[in-house]
Amino acid sequence: MALNPWAKNPWFETVTEAQRRAKKRLPKSVYASLVAGTQAGVTLDDNVQAFSELGWAPHVVGAQPEREMTTSVMGQELSFPVMISPTGVQAVDPDGEVAVARAAAARGTAMGLSSFASHAVEEVTAVNDKVFFQIYWLGSREDILRRAERAKAAGAKGLIVTTDWVFNVGRDWGSPEIPEKVNLKALVRLGPEIAVKPRYALDWVKGGKITIPDLTAPNLTPQGVPGPTFFGAYGEWMGTPPPTWEDLQWLREQWDGPFMVKGITRLDDAKRAVDIGASAISVSNHGGNNLDGTPATIRLLPDIADAVGNDIEVLLDGGIRRGSDVAKALALGARAVMIGRAYLWGLAANGQSGVENVLDLMRMGLDGVLMGLGHKSVHELSADDLIIPEGFKRSFGNA
Template identity: 85%
Template sequence: MANFKLTNPWARNPWFETVAEAQRRAKQRLPKSVYLSLVAGTQGGITVNDNVDAFSEIGFAPHVVGAQDERDMSTSVMGVDLSFPVMISPTGVQAVDKDGEVAVARAAAARGTAMGLSSFASHPIEEVTAVNDKIFFQIYWLGTKEEILARAERAREAGAKGLIVTTDWVFNIGRDWGSPEIPEKMDLKALIRLAPEVAVKPRYAWDWFNKGNLTIPDLTAPNVSHGKGLPGPTFFGAYGEWMNTPSPTWEDLEWLREQWGGPFMVKGITRIDDAKRAVDIGATAISVSNHGGNNLDGTPATIRLLGPIADAVGKDVDVLLDGGIRRGSDVAKAVALGAKAVMVGRAYLWGLAANGQAGVENVLDLLRMGLDGVLMGTGHKSVHDLSRDDLILPEGFERSYGG
């Protein structure tokens, strides 16, 4: 009897030329609720849109002669070497691909860069560090101090190179056009309710069906378990506990930094005075971030805030930018304004949704190529040579407060 092998009827040329094309393919493949979870912001979406649009207001001042034949894009963040100044920003449960964070970690490793792993990830940190030795573990201030420290110690044992403490979030603020309804867990009731969405996105269902075994998306948070070896809570169980944990003070963050004793990033900085407080508590790095537009709506785009913050503390800590990166030229603009590197979120998630690990690698390649083009056009040998002199900044572009 001849062997019979199913082939994917939705197979196509896997390479995409732009991050926008990755987003289009992600929207085409994913059920509506899943896709909307990748693009949602808070309230009117003012900040999430400005994060992206602000980059288009910055121009370049290129040189027409003197392009360098060899261009070096390597850098480091919190003592970890990166092949170019782009790393993966931590994002929660990644039900856009069955391999989730493990696929992303493999892609980052293949391109020589680091990954921030969310506490709300769908795969245990041990599985992620097994495929990429450049992992920073992201922590929410969730639970007791003892529980927070236990999660940090678990990350240390797994090989995490540093901690990222996320502070930029406002709870219970939905977007004007409505936030997607995500089930508490993927049980039979949830599968029945979501069936109409999945039915019109057959490729998504196909990709979760592997060699006769249906793999149901995992909506638990194994890295927030209340003891080593114990199962993690559901995503919303962990989220609820986070909502009901009192917010940390600067003294709390300093305590955690001291207990951790290694590279330590404070994510969510948008004010100069907060940046200086992060320096005072001994942080190794800060991320100028508004949680991708999921913080307080009306907060300016992070690229508008980056320069003044980098000018104030860039000699004391590694300054990163998170928010709105869609092209390699965006990376170049951020570096020119003082960022050591950028963190990307939605862009790599669209790549993951479009083509799994290869799609994430595709996105990273696009960012690298775009950055290399800027170095060529500005006549620089190294990414570290980029500066404000390479940019055309419109009057009033930058925002500065808390100084």
């Protein structure tokens, strides 16, 4: 694949460097959407910082010469326990979700595709056969089922139902103003931002033609029918009563494939997910974009995994920035992790190659931890490998 000609050294050594390059390349408001968090950002910060409180207890003799990282999530074999979390409207790159899907396929892992994606599910499943389609609860039951059936017809292997989102973008440090659509008025307003980021602007010029970023959601309507604008979808979401457990039970009964409930932070909710027959849960607070003050997901993971890990696949998302974070999540009971901001920064830094770069960093970091601990497989990781400070864990909702 073609490398970014603007990058003197396309490869970056850390996710932090990917973030730095993303900030350098993107218009200010576009970049701001990638570091979003609600209110004071307490949860956003804790998701990342909590990992640094966990230490390792390494062996210095007995490193294994070969280390196995394969696993499976909802029936799909993964080359290593990191998959793509669904994120909406990936306008940081012209190929958006299709580039991400190609990158995930190239590295042997699965992708969650958002209902709010800017590319159709059919385009994404065409380049990656391990796609889970994500559902937001908006519209009628018939609308929701129609979207699920479209995704299944396109080849989606499972559903991810997102419950950890209140659509609150208010932040104490400012929220980016996102246009409803990129028209002349929006281009005039955003012109000063774009003018100082020529790399971003030129990426949208192909074959002498300018491509306009798509801020619609084509997966919310039948195939071939233009999707609503992002804010049109927001309006429909706001007008839809939030789902009950009975609603999720109904959808689970309609969908005969793997089924994940994303957004679990409480023990009682984890048990309810088991009760409705879900295949998996993701311990998630929407990357700090839900209810600010919710603890970091890595603090909540151990007790949830202990409570339901024998009954359901437990994943984690939130705050993953390096392979050692992945290893810590696995040691505390996660089957795999889902990454969000990390791969979006990679996409913004260098397109498909940047996403592959991020996935490679995750794999290499995880491999280094396995070597340092003397393990030959990710399945050998356990809490015994960690130094866990007193008071680290959080737990609530015991029922």
